Amino acid sequence: MTGAAKYTADFTAPGLLHASLLTSPHAHAKIKSIDLSEAEKCPGVRAIVIGQDIPVLTGTTVEDRPILALNKVRYFGEPIAVVVADSEHEAQSACQQINVTYELYPVVNSVHQALESKPILVHEQLMNYTQVQKIQPEANSNIANQIKVRKGDIDVGRDQSEVTMTADFSFPPSDHAAMETRSVRAELLPNGEVHIHTSSQGPFMVKELISRYFLIDEDKVTVHTPLVGGGFGGKAAVQLELIAFAASRAAGGKIVKLSNTRETDITGSPGHIGLEANVKLGATKGGKLTFAEIHYNFNAGAYVDEGSDITEIAGLNCTGPYKIDHVWCNSLCVYTNHPYATSFRGYGHGELTFPIERAMDLLAEKLRIDPIAFRLKNTIKPGDTTPSQTKLTKSNIGNVAKCLERVKTLINWDEGQTVNLSDRLIRTKGISCFWKSSITPTDATSGAILTFNKDGSINLSCGVVEIGQGTKTVLAQILAERLKIHESKIHVMMDVDTQTNPQHWKTVASSSVYMVGNAVLRAAEDAIQQLCQTASIVLRCEPGDVDVAEARAFLISNPDKYVSVKDIANGYKYTNGNSIGGTVIGRGNFIMKHLTSIDKETGKGTPASDWTVGAQAVEVEFDTKSYNYKLIHAVSVLDAGKVLHPKSARGQVTGAMSMGLSWATREGFSFDKNGIVLDNQFRTYKMLRYGENPTYLVDFIETPQIDAPYGARGLGEHGIIGMPAALANSLSTAAGVPLNQLPLVPEYIWEQKRGEASDSN
Amino acid sequence: MKKTIDFTVNNEQKSVQIRSADTLLITLREQLGLTGAKPGCENGDCGACTVLVDDQPMKSCLMLTAETANRSITTIEGLHDTPIQKAFLEHWGFQCGYCTSGFIMNCHALANIHPDANAYEIENWLQSNICRCTGYEEIKEAIMSVLKTKEAGTSG
Amino acid sequence: MIPINFEYHRPTSITEAVETFQQLQLDGKGPLYFNGGTEIITLLRVNQFYTNTRAVIDIKAIPECCYTGFEDDHYIIGASIPLAQIETMGTFPLLGKNCSRIADHTSRMKITLGGNICGKIKYREAVLPLLLTDSELTIAGPSGQRHVPIHQVFDQHMNLEQGEFIVQIRIPKLFLDVPFTSKKQTKIDRISYSLLTVSAIKTEQQIRFAFSGLCNFPFRSQEMEKALNQCQLSVEERITEAIALLPSPILNDLHGSAAYRTFVLRNTLEETIAELEGES
């Protein structure tokens, strides 16, 4: 607002050295040699590091990724070398002088190709990699992980069905494209301390991994994270931090800055996963779903990173929010020679929702039932089970039907799905339901610490990164509400420092409010208890007779008798100078409960604590001659449990809707036949701009989640989930042909129309 | 290789040592510590680096510092309590805030140069900037609140 | 960050600019005239083209390059006038319209008319109106200044002699307000390179057409114009004939396949003809 907000790359330091990356110009090639002799002679160069210098393999689920390419490159943009120099331009110039010779390999340029029999292998040593989490790779293949879901009996479901549909769906990998590119500063002090400043969603993960891969005690590693300029899941991956540390170490421990260029951020660092899917659904003539048979083949790119977990959650929630008794799903995490994928807003759910909700529309069409009516017949409810056979309760699932009914009104469904505007122009609507649960490790934990200032205001310290989701504001609000004081009296520490802030798993999965919110409430209880203890002495009563609210500790029986919190929070001083109490430190923590691991053969288990649900709609104005279209309305209704901050909640939802529409309308890498990403700049990698957005209609249903702070469910990601499907449903109706691929550019619609025309000839 | 450039930045006379190949964005951030202008692409595509040069919006990544000799630069650090800054706060025109200074500089120029901009002009100008976090709704509210053409614009 | 180093010169007269160029050339600095600089800066950052440049000569301080006004039968626009200014000038609406769809508004504050028509990029939509109106260029160089018809120096690219630069663009007055259309289609975004731009003007009962985004370069084709103006044929037949006369293969890239471009081309030509033939 004033330019005072500081992000990682805004800091500088005396003697700061600059690092620059050399990245791969090929998607799959053997590195025959790397000649550094010319580069080393360049002015200002302090150090150059290549893969051979740090031959450790990394990964949070499976250790398959070298810090810098080792022996071969597996995707276009893969970092090969890092040059450290006195200035950025010197580092860049020296990079140009590194001479790498390659032997080109054939490229695995799609999931389809990766799954051919006798495929080209992206990883020859797949079976020998260290697994951090248990995954199921397949020998001599590109399959890194496979999730099987077997619920009920698919043959019975098939027998019961009277109408079935089957179709293929797909979308290419794409990018998070946060406006701030990833940036790191790393330093290794002479006493062995390591300081990393990074634009990360997972500073605690960075600390753990630096310690693990470089064999440094965790207590020597401190990770600092200031404001982060957007993450959307992309900054939860740990990548540049490892390179920057290696660069600093090679340069004698000096402080080194490494910032991605936009080009490297788009292809070199991990992006958004791609998918090829096949869905078969069956229903009775009356429109009751009887079975789902689903193949999700995820394009994880060259390395697994979070790809295996995304594959898993997509498999476990494969049907979307519908009651289906017989479910068969194989969800595969597949290697290709594309940039690798990591977590992305919605974490597998936007991905699974696109095929499922398109399939729902296709089946509704076959059944000749209105798409909303068809969904309403099948929405999942408390008492039903998920594909992973978790029993749903009133608390752990929201009300899908209610969301859908509300969407129906907001989009004015009853005027008709198609409205003619002129001989060329029509308006059409499409809808989508969705659900989402987060996949957290069964032992994910978070903490919160409260301390008090002399004026009674409170400092809240937690490990959440502020990334634009307003989480810290909501946490302050949760605390303010509990202590009945004004939010302005609460100071939330905006920067994260792993040395002083309590642990928080990762700022992802919309789970921060749930996890840290609960920790904050417990810290508040803890502080209240301590305040009551001191107050009871001052007020000459039992601690149980006292309560705290509105900055006072008062007698419950007579609130006029009180002592101000500011007078007891740091010890109470009698007029004669005697003091009692001592400084209050409120501590709270939270750990995920009752999550169980998943059965490998059936997918049975409890992967998540709750399922947030919602329904969405998109209305477009479509030109039947040119196939161009405009976004007119986009609707989201989600069951938020409880809306803590309406303006911020709306902003989160519309922001995510915008991202979903941007993804669905225009985002997706274009690869040439050699696996090179052609759109690696914002000049060609396009996002929605001002004025291209539709009018947003957002509403909330409130079915409280009993164990969440004030019943609030996460909502930072959800707006994105159903947008691609709702848009595709709207445009398929408009064009009169099934549109089962993203992005939905006019050319694709034209192509489908043309295909239809030649089919009927 | 370095040379000296004199210019005015936020109403202060400045003299900096630069490489001729330095862009204004680099000079502002690295020599003058004015980090409000952000690099988002350094390719003219995103607008995060927008500043005012003689009161006109410019992408500081598309300009050499050498080109700005004797000219007057305004960055977000040079704006104080302007209507558009207040409007962005009031209307929640930002989330992560990374695009914000660029947007504000562009909006500020628009409000000064075309206080009665019509819907086309507003869109034409603001399409120069990308925001990845918001859905642009709040940014629209913010700019509309400082322009004179409220009624005409909101209906469009 | 631009990795290489270069000198920056800012002459204030045409003669000084030309002399500076010649001197730098002798010094082996591979000098480059620098106008808006947007292409030079962005391509140098990614080490494309221009990498042998060790000196740039900024021509924006030359008064003639910043001039706009009428001279005899011509409307003059200095080569350093930014596109955003042309967009709001209103004197030559077709040029204004084309300029308004290049890049985005803030970038257009910097991109110049001269830079656009001399650039390396394949689109250069600003050249279409100049081709359609048989404009002239004022070119300065070691052998002095000359006026030349644009058709003489522009064929796919601006072909100037070493050391020459464009000072001004001269548009014949009589074309400034003829009926015109200009349609730009992109893959989907408003701010994007053109998938296809078709600009057309109507003169003495003939329609002239110029294209960008269709082939690897912007062009106007007399042969295609002839085909498209055969009023005895149906519009569809004219278009089919014209497409057969394209000067080079239709682009096939990430913005659109050649087949899709053909589809868009047909639609756009149909609309263009309908609009301009409808005018009287």
Ligand SMILES: Cc1cc2nc3c(=O)[nH]c(=O)nc-3n(C[C@H](O)[C@H](O)[C@H](O)COP(=O)(O)OP(=O)(O)OC[C@H]3O[C@@H](n4cnc5c(N)ncnc54)[C@H](O)[C@@H]3O)c2cc1C
């Ligand atoms: C965000 C963005 C979007 C863009 N979108 C488009 C687009 O849609 N369509 C499009 O065509 N381009 C587009 N461009 C590219 C831009 O048009 C080119 O960069 C343009 O050619 C540059 O104009 P300039 O004044 O900045 O030229 P400069 O960078 O100064 O020069 C470009 C070239 O022209 C030469 N030159 C410049 N002026 C003269 C002169 N008077 N006489 C002789 N030679 C000269 C220079 O020596 C150089 O070789 C875009 C650029 C950006 C940054």
Ligand code: FES
């Ligand atoms: S950094 Fe200048 S436009 Fe993106």
Ligand code: FES
């Ligand atoms: S607020 Fe994050 S990019 Fe605009």
